[in-house]
Amino acid sequence: METSTFKRVLAWVLLAGFVLLLLNITIFHVLIVPSMALYLIIAVFYLFSGPRLARENKNYKDANVYQEIEADVEKNKYN
Incomplete structure (x- = not known):
């Protein structure tokens, strides 16, 4: 896969x-108490991972733009 x-x-x-x-x-x-504990763990993880995920997404977009520009330069080099 x-x-x-x-x-x-x-x-x-x-x-x-x-x-x-x-x-x-x-x-x-x-099992309401374990369910609430799990929900709180997920919420805390989401709050703390937000800035990290935003940075990774920005880096991913920047890398894609760089690759597209690099591909255009390579294509134009041989023309």
């Missing part, structure tokens, strides 16, 4: 799990 496909599948599985966690907290009330 390709890495991008694996990441996409993993993202969908995590999204489904998060939705089920929210449903459990709001409707089903099964």
Whole structure:
């Protein structure tokens, strides 16, 4: 399985799990204390990973722009 496909599948599985966690907290009330603890852990992780993810996304965009410019330079060099 390709890495991008694996990441996409993993993202969908995590999204489904998060939705089920929210449903459990709001409707089903099964193991509510561990569910709330897990929700708080996810929330704290999200708050602290926000700036890091934003930096990685910016670096990824900058790298793509650089690669496109480099490809144009190489193409024009032989013309």
